[in-house]
Amino acid sequence: MKNILLPTDFSKNSKNAIEYSLKLFEGETVTFHILNSQKPTGYMTADVLYGAAGDSVYDGILNDNKKELEKLIRHCESQSENENFTFVPKIDFDNIVDAVNQAVSLNNIELIIMGTNGATGAEEVVFGSNTLKLIRKANCPILAIPEGYVYNKIESVLLSVNYQYELKTDALAVILDIVRKHDSTLKILEIEENNVEVNSPKGNYIDLFKGINIERFCIKNIPSAVAIDAFTQLIPVQLHAMFVERKSFLDRFIFGSETSKISYSSRVPLLIFRN
Template sequence: MRNILLLTDFSKNALNAIHYAINLYGSKCKYYILHVKRSTSYTTDDILTAGNESIYDSIFKNDKNELESVVTDLKNKFQPTTLNIETIMDFDVLTDAVNQVVKSKNIDLVVMGTNGATGAKEVIFGSNTINVIRKVNCDTLVIPENFEYRKIKEIVLPLDALDSVIGQPFSRILEFVKSYESKLHLLRINQNGSIPNSQLSDKEGINTLSKEMSYSYNIINNIPMHYAVSGFIQTQNIDLMILIEQKELMFERFFMGSTTTKIGNNLTVPLMVFHS
């Protein structure tokens, strides 16, 4: 059984991401809903007014009630589906809390929402989202604000000079694509126009696709990555974007630079990050 970790701050965006995940994976998974309390979210008054309650119970009481309400609403919404859901609360740094749950519960996928660059709580690619992907060694699914679930028919996998279509991460991507009978669009982007060694080896990996699934292979030269990816997503009606994470290297080249920040802050479709 697949174990999926759903992150929530009780926002509309987080709930939307949870709904997307359940629509995508159904009832054949064990879901863990994690809420992490921040130190800035309670005051001394919360402690002083605890009365006979423990400090822990006083701080988490409202959150516990909200989590129970979320679970009740989910089970009502997805009837007659029987959902296997467990709630978890923690008081910690977000990434530390997520890492602990990933390890203790053998999590296969972390799901979270992102509000984009204008998010009131700064849940953006420069903070919580990017930190979870970067510091948690687990595949991650990020759902843009207000993106409603739809069947995944078209998937794009952008590739640059460091990405390879040979190896274990790519094999897992193929399993995912085939499980939803989707079409995979490989987008080899050469921003400076030179042909990388990884492109020369693409043929070997592509040969494994021809008889197994629907795909397209596209080479784009001398166009900034964020333009190439954004344009392709719009013109091909893409339902999901996939990236291969290569530790910190992927973020320096894809998210942290000026071109890739534009992709993160203007994400229009769900993003699945497969860890190498």
């Protein structure tokens, strides 16, 4: 049985990520932990003034969010009547990172699935603030679903690798599970950037993919964001997986370097592992 965490703020983007999750795990036994995290300090005084007499601000927020969560779970159950899915609601009064990491620890969460965006601002058009916080700090792999992305059969998975980092076998297990279930082709894109010192691959990680249809590609002297964007335009994939070790690399990958100013805009769901 799998344990999957679905953070939600009840927005259209978060609901779309949940819809994607139900399709992704069809035919499996899965417990979906649906988490709504709110910080009471984020509410305006008006939210308190219109509460019923004697209610605390916590009661008001809890009741509203509980109703929304129950409504969301009823919708999920109606969409998956023939599946062996269990939906567990969770409301937490905490910042999103602490709430998620606590849920990951307590429930043996294997994967977090959420929408990519939802915030405004120049830097956060593609990845919303909560998504970025979790990519940087969550103790679990994250699958980020682009706004409006509709589930498609996963025929090809792109794994972009950079020899700056060692590939972790436990993280690769998540990719292998998806590839085997959907009988997908794994396209491995090896990237060597300009002026970036790379190491030789530590061990033959290709041995981990025995029995899987693999295609290998190599791009040199091009920034990762440019290489991947070009690759996904030329060769269709339905999922992109990558490893991130340092915050600086993540920021450079998503927002672009100071010199190139070229940023990454995810065309397909992005599966991120932090080494």
